Amino acid sequence: MNRASSLHAPTFSPLYRQIKQLIMGNLESGEWGPGDAIPSESELAGRFGVSQGTVRKAIDEMAAENLLVRQQGKGTFVATHKDPGSAFRFLRLVPNDGVPQVSQSIPLECWRAKAGPDVARTLALEPGAPITILRRLLKLGDEPVVFDEIYLSSELFPDLSLEVVRAGDSLYGLFESRYGVCMVRADERLRAVAADRVSAELLQVAEGSPLLVVERVTFTYGRKPVEWRRGFYSTRNHHYRNELG
Amino acid sequence: MNRASSLHAPTFSPLYRQIKQLIMGNLESGEWGPGDAIPSESELAGRFGVSQGTVRKAIDEMAAENLLVRQQGKGTFVATHKDPGSAFRFLRLVPNDGVPQVSQSIPLECWRAKAGPDVARTLALEPGAPITILRRLLKLGDEPVVFDEIYLSSELFPDLSLEVVRAGDSLYGLFESRYGVCMVRADERLRAVAADRVSAELLQVAEGSPLLVVERVTFTYGRKPVEWRRGFYSTRNHHYRNELG
DNA sequence: TAGTGGTCTAGACCACCCA
């Protein structure tokens, strides 16, 4: 293990960050898949030729970023969306009264298209690259609350179809198990807009009534963008919850 | 320093968390104010009778929570909203085109009232306790984008008035320097609504056009709620930015 | 040069899980 590049190198990074990058490499390459246990801290320390504390600090950061999950006495595991508890990590919509509700995802349409300049840019694809577009409705306890339009690279998600989506569990769980793509981070942009006819009908609100629009770019390991979606949220009985620290 | 309460005590907490609580106590009591340097790690280690590494871990957590700010070679400082860079930590509204704009806060009204049941509950006050209500408009580069209505305990913020607000810098900076109340965390709830006449006029949009409503409860040290506000955000040329990890 | 935070190490012991 190199002891940094020394002497004011602008690329300096401490040992534990180099270790972190090595572990990241194993995640990106899919060597350790979602839900798997990674080797123990002492095992990794030996393998990399550093002390256990240094490996620990690397894993600390990755656990803080929700890439890994530690379990005392058992081991450290690659984070997965199948794990109940982190299954709806990215859904910030909660009922106003706080009573939890069962959620139901209803796939509506799924078709192929070519990436326009905007989608190509956000997903880092060539313009005209094949993409798959999925529309779905999310119900929380019998009430339709989110209408999503989702853009994906057809290359990354080859055989995606209504049938495939219907069969799977949560969407991100499906992406993990069927395509080996694990969603790790997302950037969202929120706006208020007036409901168009389609959204209004699906969400059972009056046309022109205010809706929350949530545009999301979702990333896998290494900040690689892999999903773009636009969601129309009905905020009659729900709200988008956010914590500022 | 007690070595935890031993023997399956349900209140067990590791040494570094006990140290963290001791440091928190110094923040809550105002002994170390916003912007101040706290004693060095070794100084604190000696004072508390623990090793430097343990103090370090306590400070690590507090730095991660934006309570403290470390500066290599200089020391560790109590986080402050006066520090440019963390001055607008809680404002998530950014222009669509990404070009940063100068912001201008315009106080509109300020008056006293008695806390209704809802405000009393969110601010943990007695119903009927004296509160101060402040209305203000936020402009980003000549465009009015946020209309805020802010509820505060008159006891915590005694002589708050339009004049005081006008004189001060940012609102949270003022709260720190004048009242010794440092905003540390906030919970927000977002909804889309139709603009009423007042908001529409102030934000220069058509009545009934969609606005983003942001309800925020803001906390000081120890999760004590000290501010409740409702903001109407115009999302014509701006959006609310959020990062999901 | 002295003081601060930042990194790294080696080793001890504890708490937890499982066979």
Add this chain to the structure above:
DNA sequence: GGGTGGTCTAGACCACTAC
């Protein structure tokens, strides 16, 4: 009982800041 993560220590050295 053996393996895992979690805590705590003591000491060394590096990087940065200020004087």
